Amino acid sequence: MPTTTQVVISGQSKPGVLAQVAAVLGEAGVNIKAFSAPEVTGTGKLRLLVADLDGARAALKAAKIKFKEETALLLSLKNKPGALMDVAELLTQNRINIKCGYCTPSREGKRAIVVLTVSNTNKALALLQDQSLDEF
Known part of the structure; x- marks a missing residue:
């Protein structure tokens, strides 16, 4: 049974956050395989599984989007x-x-x-x- 590494982006729950992340990853050619964006008021966490973790890291860093990783x-x-x-x-x-x-x-x-x-x-x-x- 495998484990995987998720990209976790914490931030204010507001319009455009998912769109921005999806645009940054899409423009970098990184496919999002799955994501979780639960309904929250205030600060929430967007979790993503991506096809190219290294590509996602580079794209998010270049866009100055802070993220963590979790197993x-x-x-x-x-x-x-x-x-x-x-x-x-x-x-x-x-x-x-x-x-x-x-x-x-x-x-x-x-x-x-x-x-x-x-x-x-x-x-x-x-x-x-x-x-x-x-x-x-």
């Missing part, structure tokens, strides 16, 4: 009711907090690609590797 779990779950519940319950039972999560169906639609940031990535990886993701 996230990248899970491929069965696209069926209860799959996410099983993962969430396993993490809960082991006192691992899910700090952020979002998903998208895979190309063929049989699996769901789930991105999770958790309070203890290494422990979560060990737990989930002990389980077969085919169970989920």
Whole structure:
């Protein structure tokens, strides 16, 4: 089970923030594979998975857009009711907090690609590797 690096941009929730980031990355030829932009009042966090992390870093730095990076779990779950519940319950039972999560169906639609940031990535990886993701 792989992990991935997310780009995290913190800032004021206001019109144009996502448009600016998308423009900077698009002009640099960096494809956004997934993103999370939850509804917030005040300051929020935009999380992005990109096809070219080095390209994104360079483009955002050149545009003077401050960002951080965080490790996230990248899970491929069965696209069926209860799959996410099983993962969430396993993490809960082991006192691992899910700090952020979002998903998208895979190309063929049989699996769901789930991105999770958790309070203890290494422990979560060990737990989930002990389980077969085919169970989920």
